[in-house]
Amino acid sequence: MNIAVIGAGYVGATTSVSFALRGHTVFAIDHDKEKIGKLKQASLPFYEEEIDGLVKKLAGNGKLSFTTQLDECIDKCSILFITVGTPSLMGGQADLSFVEEVARNIGNLMNEYRVIVLKSTVPVGTNAKIKKLIINELTKRNLKIPFDLISNPEFLREGKALYDALHPDRIVIGCETQKAQKMMKELYGHAKSKILFTSPIDAEMIKYASNAFLAAKISFINELARFCEKIGANVTEVAKGMGMDSRIGAQFLQAGIGYGGSCFPKDISALLALASENGIPLNILQAVLQVNQTQPEWFLEKVKKTLGTLSGKRIAILGLTFKPRTDDIREAPSLKIIDYLLQNNAYITAYDPKGTEHVKKIYPSITYTSNPLDALKKADAVLLITEWEEIIDMDWKAALNTVSAPFVFDGRNALDASVMKQLGYHYEGIGMPEF
Ligand code: UDX
Numbered sequence: 001m002n003i004a005v006i007g008a009g010y011v012g013a014t015t016s017v018s019f020a021l022r023g024h025t026v027f028a029i030d031h032d033k034e035k036i037g038k039l040k041q042a043s044l045p046f047y048e049e050e051i052d053g054l055v056k057k058l059a060g061n062g063k064l065s066f067t068t069q070l071d072e073c074i075d076k077c078s079i080l081f082i083t084v085g086t087p088s089l090m091g092g093q094a095d096l097s098f099v100e101e102v103a104r105n106i107g108n109l110m111n112e113y114r115v116i117v118l119k120s121t122v123p124v125g126t127n128a129k130i131k132k133l134i135i136n137e138l139t140k141r142n143l144k145i146p147f148d149l150i151s152n153p154e155f156l157r158e159g160k161a162l163y164d165a166l167h168p169d170r171i172v173i174g175c176e177t178q179k180a181q182k183m184m185k186e187l188y189g190h191a192k193s194k195i196l197f198t199s200p201i202d203a204e205m206i207k208y209a210s211n212a213f214l215a216a217k218i219s220f221i222n223e224l225a226r227f228c229e230k231i232g233a234n235v236t237e238v239a240k241g242m243g244m245d246s247r248i249g250a251q252f253l254q255a256g257i258g259y260g261g262s263c264f265p266k267d268i269s270a271l272l273a274l275a276s277e278n279g280i281p282l283n284i285l286q287a288v289l290q291v292n293q294t295q296p297e298w299f300l301e302k303v304k305k306t307l308g309t310l311s312g313k314r315i316a317i318l319g320l321t322f323k324p325r326t327d328d329i330r331e332a333p334s335l336k337i338i339d340y341l342l343q344n345n346a347y348i349t350a351y352d353p354k355g356t357e358h359v360k361k362i363y364p365s366i367t368y369t370s371n372p373l374d375a376l377k378k379a380d381a382v383l384l385i386t387e388w389e390e391i392i393d394m395d396w397k398a399a400l401n402t403v404s405a406p407f408v409f410d411g412r413n414a415l416d417a418s419v420m421k422q423l424g425y426h427y428e429g430i431g432m433p434e435f
Helices: 010-021 033-040 049-060 097-109 126-140 161-166 178-188 200-231 235-243 264-277 283-307 333-343 356-362 417-423
Strands: 002-006 025-029 064-067 079-082 114-118 147-151 170-174 194-198 314-318 347-351 381-384 407-410 426-428
Touching: 002 010, 010 025, 010 049, 010 064, 010 161, 033 064, 049 064, 049 161, 079 097, 097 114, 097 126, 114 126, 114 178, 126 147, 126 200, 147 170, 147 178, 147 200, 170 178, 170 200, 178 194, 194 200, 200 235, 200 264, 200 283, 264 283, 283 333, 283 381, 283 407, 283 426, 314 333, 333 347, 333 356, 347 356, 407 417, 417 426
Parallel strands: 002 025, 002 079, 025 064, 079 114, 114 147, 170 194, 314 347, 314 381, 381 407, 407 426
Antiparallel strands: none
């Protein structure tokens, strides 16, 4: 099949690569000339290990091409994916202006039946609005061309984007006609994943509900961690025991300093805003947000209590991205942590394998190092913020000779507490008895 993917960001680029790998011919389109220029040189606008080399290979064999011109692709593509961004507005609502712009362009350029697939994360009810918008544009051209607008949310994770796109747990397709359903079956047919055909509005809700539920698991375990710590229980053991119940499941029960990234924070705000506009307060989700917002501060209060004060202390921050294997720092807890430390007059030295350049733009005055050991030089305390392998696996024994005081605060429970204690560190994790 010939497929157009409109919006060449994280989801768009990954979707394009995954369909090209499955043998389709993909045209990745974006209005950003610079982005398209770079993609043509096989340079991605984000870091995603698996995808880098593939873009060059797929472009080389003609399966994937990049362009700013939807008009040149629309007649040859039977399926048009919309994968543009939906950033947060001031009130938390999702900004639909990019989706609307693409829909108008499609309505302006479409000449025969097309399946249009909405993959961007959009508020529940958007499919119906966008459908009207496309019909309006066609009416302006005195045309009555049939089309199907499908809601097909994306569930991929950063750092594992291509794997998730190729092997999703499930594929959700919100679709109203047999004809479109048949085309989507053909498109995704080879995938071993379960396919759920449902209504567009339910597909839209499934995306928000899934992210909200995963975030709820994280905030639940993080709040419980505070309690465990107070009464001397170990949240990691508690989570392990809970996770052995298949009804609960072991994933997303890793206590830490809170979730970040481009999806959970944005989608939860959007869902809360939408629910509130509709007069249905989502109390549990409100609490999920509140726990997440206060988790970094709760962590830093622990650090402050142990050190006596943060003022004048040299703090080493290990990890800046919102999670490992990405360069994404959007809504990363590290930013809140830097803010708090600076407000408390601490001196910061930070290390991250991929996120440093982005954080430097926000905090140019703190010191950055090119390896984790250097960040620890003369540190009064070390804060592990992102569980990159090279941070976990660094030579913690050698680090003892570098630090000024052996305090390690592990915001991800990534290190082995007993090993750290044996080495001679004062080690504090999240939600565990003090070592
Ligand atoms: C998430 C969803 O998983 C994905 O399905 C959706 O499409 C986009 O949002 P992503 O943001 O890439 O993906 O990262 P994810 O691996 O889900 O982690 C999100 C955040 O939760 C990270 O900050 C991570 O550190 C944190 N997290 C995750 C925890 O604190 N504890 C956990 O147990 C799991």
